[in-house]
Amino acid sequence: EFNPACGSYSTLLIIGTADGIGGESLSGSSPASTGPAGARFEGQVGAHYLLTMLALSELRGLPGTTIDRVELQRADDGFPLDDVILHAHENTTGRATTIQIQVKRSIAFSPGDAVFKKAVEQIAKAIKEPDFWAGRNELAIATARTSRKIDGAYQDVLKWARQLGTAQIFFDRLNRPGTGSDDMRAFVGTLRGHLRDAGAPHDDETVWKVLGRLQILVFDYTAVGSASEELSRERAVRMLPPEDAANASTLWSVLTDLAEEIAGDGGDRDHTRLVADLVGKSIRIARDRRLVD
Numbered sequence: 001e002f003n004p005a006c007g008s009y010s011t012l013l014i015i016g017t018a019d020g021i022g023g024e025s026l027s028g029s030s031p032a033s034t035g036p037a038g039a040r041f042e043g044q045v046g047a048h049y050l051l052t053m054l055a056l057s058e059l060r061g062l063p064g065t066t067i068d069r070v071e072l073q074r075a076d077d078g079f080p081l082d083d084v085i086l087h088a089h090e091n092t093t094g095r096a097t098t099i100q101i102q103v104k105r106s107i108a109f110s111p112g113d114a115v116f117k118k119a120v121e122q123i124a125k126a127i128k129e130p131d132f133w134a135g136r137n138e139l140a141i142a143t144a145r146t147s148r149k150i151d152g153a154y155q156d157v158l159k160w161a162r163q164l165g166t167a168q169i170f171f172d173r174l175n176r177p178g179t180g181s182d183d184m185r186a187f188v189g190t191l192r193g194h195l196r197d198a199g200a201p202h203d204d205e206t207v208w209k210v211l212g213r214l215q216i217l218v219f220d221y222t223a224v225g226s227a228s229e230e231l232s233r234e235r236a237v238r239m240l241p242p243e244d245a246a247n248a249s250t251l252w253s254v255l256t257d258l259a260e261e262i263a264g265d266g267g268d269r270d271h272t273r274l275v276a277d278l279v280g281k282s283i284r285i286a287r288d289r290r291l292v293d
Helices: 037-054 116-128 148-165 167-175 182-197 204-213 227-239 242-264 271-280
Strands: 011-017 062-072 085-088 096-104 136-142 215-219 268-270
Touching: 037 062, 037 085, 037 096, 037 227, 037 242, 037 268, 037 271, 062 096, 062 242, 096 116, 116 136, 116 182, 116 204, 136 204, 148 167, 148 182, 148 204, 148 215, 167 182, 167 204, 182 204, 204 215, 227 242, 242 268, 242 271, 268 271
Parallel strands: 011 096, 011 136, 096 136, 136 215
Antiparallel strands: 011 085, 062 085, 062 268, 085 096
């Protein structure tokens, strides 16, 4: 989507998981996290980013950027991680950015986890795209359930890949006794093996670069007393005129339904079309100075 203020385009692609798997115990899930609720979770993740775009807020997964367009289920358009694709721009430079997000309600990232293997197959396709490494194009797996390993070792190793300047420094730290952990090494080894099986490059340099572009995003929408849903409803309140604040739950539900509808058609929305959709559903949106100055 072209942004007239900055004169550039940007994109974010998000992949989510809705599959149940064995392995380490995962927390944050209710009985609704199996079966048809998977589509609802995808809708909630999509709605999160629609609401972020509506609020002109910095988006989760691409710090320092603003969303120009949200696309859902666009595998046929060159986005292998096709559940959520975010096109954005950097707020300071105007540079185009993208993130592809695969949405999975439950994923363990373990060697025997078929859900992770499938996600890495999609990652392998994404990194083969001609322009992937040239720009700020990132990848994410969104899940409803977390675990000790996800919150600890796996997030830590992804942070190291972003913070350490070369593959050699990264792997030296990873393999150093007392610094890198067995869980970290197992995660990286599993990723490497799945890239190899998918016919993608899997040398140290490529594995380090993939880890540096990959994020694990936890949205606990399926949990009882969901913190993610509470935060979404609080943001929805801020998008409404003060006299309509009681309609925040309605706005959130409408956005979730709309995300499911858009995904069903492999569609997209920019800010203008999203506002028009909401006005058509008799939802009034508070005016924002950034839109009228």
